[in-house]
Amino acid sequence: MLRIYFTSEDIARTRIAAGADPLWELVLSLQMLRPQRGDLLFTAWRQEACKAVRHAKLGKVRGLLLTLTPNVGYFPDFLNPIQAIHGLDHGIEALRTTPIPMLKRDVGRLAATRRLPDSAWRLATGEPAVIADLTEAMRTCYDLIVMPYRRSIDAALEKDRRIRTSALATGGVEGMLAGLRPMMTWSAGELRIPGHRHQELHLRGRGLLLIPSYFCVSGPLTMFDPDLPPVLIYPVVRGPDALPSRTSMVSAALGALIGSTRAAVLDAIGMREGMSTTALARHLSISPASASEHTTVLRQSGLISSHRDFNRTLHRLTGLGRALLDTNS
Known part of the structure; x- marks a missing residue:
């Protein structure tokens, strides 16, 4: 207890x-790739997610990532820095700068419960290439098995x-x-x-x-x-x-047309009129600078309008933006 x-x-x-913690959702979704108690609602999601991860060509880092996220027992604290509550970019950056003593301690604790690959021990020493590969794999998996179900x-x-x-x-x-x-x-x-x-x-x-x-x-x-x-x-x-479902997401065609992240920004504004740039960044787990860049392009394309409200910039769909979303929903 x-x-x-x-x-x-x-x-x-x-x-x-205020919203989802992207790294907790990622770690727990990686655990969900393997069946566990209470997961009956995720059967169809698991089939889709496992297929997506298999086809992602992650190489050996996939084994490291799954080793670090067992669905039973201990998994490392360093995978879930508190900074991730402000968005995926913040969390990934904090993970990349994890102090080596913490890496060694957490990997050592995991080693007491299961056999680890050599890459885990290189991670424990803070080897930059291993950390870069791990965090890029985490970002890829987030885009594949979490983001489509946001x-x-x-x-x-x-x-x-x-x-x-x-x-x-x-x-x-x-x-x-x-x-x-x-x-x-x-x-x-x-x-x-x-x-x-x-x-x-x-x-x-x-x-x-x-x-x-x-x-x-x-x-x-x-x-x-x-x-x-x-x-x-x-x-x-x-x-x-x-139920985790892709059916309510904007279509792949719209993502191909304007980019998946930009399509998600447009969709989020459509879901909540008057959304601020900061709220968009938190909602989509991207940096405020990235959210601002995407809204600028959407505004210049006539898909959204923006106005200042004290120290915030609020965004709304234009008629063209709404028509584009409705056509691709």
């Missing part, structure tokens, strides 16, 4: 992530977030934590997560970041190292309507 201990300061500093993911996360914020509004943080039953139970400053390996986490005034996850099915997770920023990843409320 995992026990998380709160002080009054921790209760005040507990919060819910509408399903975002819809499920938004539904879960509404449930949690409603509980927060009516019962405060303690009411929100109590509402996470039966995954966990809250009582007198202690959050208990049954089914988790034995671990105690004292927050010590740092608060807790709750991160709802689409690909988390086995139960809530936290970091192995208690000195890392405290997070609790938990499965979103999921029903048959939350």
